[in-house]
Amino acid sequence: MEWSEILQLHSWTPLAEVEGHVEPIVDGLFRVGPDAYLLTRGYNKSLEKDDPRAPFVTKAYWATSIDAARRVISLDPAFGGRAPLTLPPQELLIEATGKYGLLYRQARAIGGNYCEQGFYSREGKFLYKSITSNRMEYCFLGNQVNDSEQPFLIGLSLV
Numbered sequence: 001m002e003w004s005e006i007l008q009l010h011s012w013t014p015l016a017e018v019e020g021h022v023e024p025i026v027d028g029l030f031r032v033g034p035d036a037y038l039l040t041r042g043y044n045k046s047l048e049k050d051d052p053r054a055p056f057v058t059k060a061y062w063a064t065s066i067d068a069a070r071r072v073i074s075l076d077p078a079f080g081g082r083a084p085l086t087l088p089p090q091e092l093l094i095e096a097t098g099k100y101g102l103l104y105r106q107a108r109a110i111g112g113n114y115c116e117q118g119f120y121s122r123e124g125k126f127l128y129k130s131i132t133s134n135r136m137e138y139c140f141l142g143n144q145v146n147d148s149e150q151p152f153l154i155g156l157s158l159v
Helices: 066-074 100-110
Strands: 023-026 029-033 036-041 056-063 114-120 126-133 136-140 153-157
Touching (some): 023 066, 066 126, 100 114
Antiparallel strands (some): 056 153, 114 126, 126 136, 136 153
């Protein structure tokens, strides 16, 4: 599945309606293309668990590896701790190179729903920091500010 198609998906679409090869990775996470993943829920948008069309797609991810996606989904520091070797698709960048410093400045300039936060495991180990701007969440492995750091995962809230 190409990113142009993923960007057109609607939240709460039944996974069965997603075209192309869908490969289960871990509970609720499916690979739909190179470095492209969909997160699903077993209930519908009314929070009803008995809907026969389940599971439903709620979010899309670009990730540098399966382990990078698992780090974010499971909040487990054992996964995806390597620096990214691949660059995100241009469709997911805010007119930027994807580097932390430029994304940070552009997200603040755009305004709207902007947030910076850090994520930790249940044991208190640092997992990643993120910049969220509107529908996009850019995730970085370093716990220090590094303007040239590339994201290891980008989350996209579906509309």
